[in-house]
Amino acid sequence: MTQDELKRAVAAAAIEYVVPKLGPNDILGIGTGSTANFFIDLLAPYKEHFAGTVASSQASATRLTSHDIPVFDLNEMSSIAIYVDGADESNQQLHLIKGGGAALTREKIVAANAKEFVCIADESKWVETLGAFPLPVEIIPMARAYVSQQLQHLGGKPVYREGVVTDNHCHILDVHDLHIDDAITLEQQINHITGVVTNGLFAMRAADIMLLGTSKGVRSIVPTS
Numbered sequence: 551m552t553q554d555e556l557k558r559a560v561a562a563a564a565i566e567y568v569v570p571k572l573g574p575n576d577i578l579g580i581g582t583g584s585t586a587n588f589f590i591d592l593l594a595p596y597k598e599h600f601a602g603t604v605a606s607s608q609a610s611a612t613r614l615t616s617h618d619i620p621v622f623d624l625n626e627m628s629s630i631a632i633y634v635d636g637a638d639e640s641n642q643q644l645h646l647i648k649g650g651g652a653a654l655t656r657e658k659i660v661a662a663n664a665k666e667f668v669c670i671a672d673e674s675k676w677v678e679t680l681g682a683f684p685l686p687v688e689i690i691p692m693a694r695a696y697v698s699q700q701l702q703h704l705g706g707k708p709v710y711r712e713g714v715v716t717d718n719h720c721h722i723l724d725v726h727d728l729h730i731d732d733a734i735t736l737e738q739q740i741n742h743i744t745g746v747v748t749n750g751l752f753a754m755r756a757a758d759i760m761l762l763g764t765s766k767g768v769r770s771i772v773p774t775s
């Protein structure tokens with residue numbers, strides 16, 4: 551199977567997992583990226599089963615709206631029942647690296663508000679140790695040089711993602727050469743650097759379940775400590 555076929559298969563598995571859990575008043579959190587796009591497209595026939603969505607990016611909001619799926623402002627919502635999103639890497643604890651699509655901050659906000667976080671990914675994202683995928687860090691533009699220095703002190707090699715402006719009007723540094731053994735500590739350390747909006751480690755709020763598309767079928771994985 552191609553990578554896109556695996557992504558579509560996990561998106562279909564997520565529909566089977568999520569839709570039966572939803573009630574008419576429930577809000578679904580929607581991630582960003584190609585796997586999330588498959589999920590949005592497959593969700594359209596079920597839009598009467600729940601109240602609507604909160605989107606983690608303008609791009610996902612536009613795609614949801616194109617299917618006439620309601621998109622609400624998070625500030626108007628009391629809670630999010632389930633958040634569904636992809637990842638760039640996951641380890642066995644379901645600590646993730648996210649932000650390849652530059653939507654990490656809004657993704658982290660939606661994940662923080664969700665009662666359950668369902669991660670959907672193809673098997674290329676499954677790793678023993680996080681860090682081969684460069685860690686995205688969203689930054690206030692004027693802090694780029696300072697944050698870069700501090701990230702170097704933590705052992706990383708930050709590279710400015712040229713030409714990318716996030717939905718929050720900020721910039722992205724992609725940090726190479728990190729070997730991440732303690733994702734919770736590193737997530738906190740990077741978030742403490744002045745000028746960082748947030749970083750793409752999802753360890754303090756990890757996924758609750760991973761639906762992983764493999765050539766042998768979709769595996770359902772819960773975190774191991």
Ligand code: 5RP
Pocket residue numbers: 581582583584585586635636637638647648649650651652653654657
């Ligand atoms: C966007 C993300 C995506 O979830 C991540 O990049 C995976 O994308 P894709 O599903 O296209 O492989 O974090 O900011």
